[in-house]
Amino acid sequence: MDADAVIVGAGPVGLFLAAELRLGGIRPLVLERLAEPATERKARGIGVLATEALTRRGLGPRLAEAHEEGERDFARDHGSPLGHFANIHKLLPDNERPRTHIWQPDLEQLLAGHADALGVPVRRAHRVTAIESAVDGVTAIVETPQGEQRIGAAYLVGCDGGRGKVRSLAGFGFPGTSPLLRTLAGQVQFAGPVPPAGRYADGTFMHGGSMAGVTELARDGEPDGPVTPAELAAAIQRVTGDEVAVAEVRNSRRFTDQARQADDYRRGRVLLAGDAAHVHSPSGGQGLNLGLLDAANLGWKLAAVVRGDLPEALLDSYFRERGPAGAAVLRNTRAQSALLAPGPHVDALREIVAELMDLPEANRYFSDLLSGVDHRYEFPYPAEEPVGLHSPDRSLVDDDGQVSRLSDHTRTGRGVLVLDPENRDLAALATKRVEVVPVTNTESFLLRPDGVIAWTGGEAELKTALDAWFG
Numbered sequence: 001m002d003a004d005a006v007i008v009g010a011g012p013v014g015l016f017l018a019a020e021l022r023l024g025g026i027r028p029l030v031l032e033r034l035a036e037p038a039t040e041r042k043a044r045g046i047g048v049l050a051t052e053a054l055t056r057r058g059l060g061p062r063l064a065e066a067h068e069e070g071e072r073d074f075a076r077d078h079g080s081p082l083g084h085f086a087n088i089h090k091l092l093p094d095n096e097r098p099r100t101h102i103w104q105p106d107l108e109q110l111l112a113g114h115a116d117a118l119g120v121p122v123r124r125a126h127r128v129t130a131i132e133s134a135v136d137g138v139t140a141i142v143e144t145p146q147g148e149q150r151i152g153a154a155y156l157v158g159c160d161g162g163r164g165k166v167r168s169l170a171g172f173g174f175p176g177t178s179p180l181l182r183t184l185a186g187q188v189q190f191a192g193p194v195p196p197a198g199r200y201a202d203g204t205f206m207h208g209g210s211m212a213g214v215t216e217l218a219r220d221g222e223p224d225g226p227v228t229p230a231e232l233a234a235a236i237q238r239v240t241g242d243e244v245a246v247a248e249v250r251n252s253r254r255f256t257d258q259a260r261q262a263d264d265y266r267r268g269r270v271l272l273a274g275d276a277a278h279v280h281s282p283s284g285g286q287g288l289n290l291g292l293l294d295a296a297n298l299g300w301k302l303a304a305v306v307r308g309d310l311p312e313a314l315l316d317s318y319f320r321e322r323g324p325a326g327a328a329v330l331r332n333t334r335a336q337s338a339l340l341a342p343g344p345h346v347d348a349l350r351e352i353v354a355e356l357m358d359l360p361e362a363n364r365y366f367s368d369l370l371s372g373v374d375h376r377y378e379f380p381y382p383a384e385e386p387v388g389l390h391s392p393d394r395s396l397v398d399d400d401g402q403v404s405r406l407s408d409h410t411r412t413g414r415g416v417l418v419l420d421p422e423n424r425d426l427a428a429l430a431t432k433r434v435e436v437v438p439v440t441n442t443e444s445f446l447l448r449p450d451g452v453i454a455w456t457g458g459e460a461e462l463k464t465a466l467d468a469w470f471g
């Protein structure tokens, strides 16, 4: 075996997963087809849960630095600093649980540095072309500048993006819906007057700062590759009715709202995470949140199984927990597509949704829908909320009055058992992969390495939770 786990793809999800595996004490190896990191400015932000996941690993200050620039760019390009549902910009920020605006290349650089500091090997210009699965491992067939190589590992995880090969090579199904809408966008220089941004009878024209984009109903036979100035000008004219001259399109993107999800995230020793497991429209900026949380969920579990601390059946909880989270995002992005489609009936529906969003409870509902903070995992033992929910970061006060953050105790990737004064004797139950933190300012709880609350309550329940997640 060349590694315990081969990760195919050094995108944000692959890099974060590899770092999590390393924290879990096993040997990951990342294979990436590109010789150099991608510079494409796709995502411009990560949601609340991904921000918290990275903060748990000590990356909070770096995210905060990037956020300043990202927030400015977001407000400039969207014409509003507020979050949106289907481009209705009304979502109020949650100051207790903030998201982060960070451009994808900056995020990838940050995660590459994090993985590197942990000693994760990343082999670039290594394209996986085939995989061979056996009972005790997986072999990746890899095209490299030195010729073909065979790289063996106990497990292989496809983090190779929406168009990745691992999914089909391993025989996963990928059911879902075909595109309803298609968007062309980029940093555009116009050579003449620009029509007003807004919804038109046949689509939407977006224009803010240097960004411009046009959304229309999807058509068969869409071309691939970079968007040309002529193509963009023709699309803008179709939608707005105005003739425009486009001088240049930089950082162009074309994307649809096709929504698909793998029918499982594991087939034997091959697993999927990130866009490889689910694709959907970028509306509401949820792809990275979903993918990074897949990595957070899978990393410690796969490490525990490879270390032999827990049986392989633990890996089944990965899809049980993350499958519904992915389905929830597909559902809300489909709803957003319905609200972004052209036509007077949709105009009327948008007005009603916009009015609803003025109600504080509805505003919160839409924010939670996009952030996923109220998405609760189904556990193999009965428990009530907050068990199954991701914990926010919070202040902890010890017996001497010293204040720390929960995230100060999670950098090593172990679990955390927070014990109030009445439950200190339960510390004896903790295994070596659980740090015990005595506190005076909150009730006792157990945190899994992925930040999910696994227990509150009595001794018997704690034993059950520790057995289930730490062995």
Ligand SMILES: Cc1cc2nc3c(=O)[nH]c(=O)nc-3n(C[C@H](O)[C@H](O)[C@H](O)COP(=O)(O)OP(=O)(O)OC[C@H]3O[C@@H](n4cnc5c(N)ncnc54)[C@H](O)[C@@H]3O)c2cc1C
Pocket: 008, 009, 010, 011, 012, 013, 014, 031, 032, 033, 034, 038, 042, 043, 044, 045, 046, 047, 104, 126, 127, 128, 129, 159, 160, 161, 162, 164, 165, 253, 255, 273, 274, 275, 276, 282, 284, 285, 286, 287, 288, 289, 290, 291
């Ligand atoms: C226009 C646009 C805007 C977006 N905005 C947002 C946003 O604001 N917020 C958000 O959260 N998400 C957004 N997204 C989605 C986000 O970009 C993706 O969810 C994210 O890139 C997924 O990360 P990933 O690591 O799963 O896959 P990717 O980033 O696609 O990385 C996959 C990696 O695998 C490599 N690879 C592929 N095949 C192979 C192979 N055979 N062998 C080796 N390596 C291989 C690729 O080169 C790549 O480096 C947006 C997407 C688009 C298109």
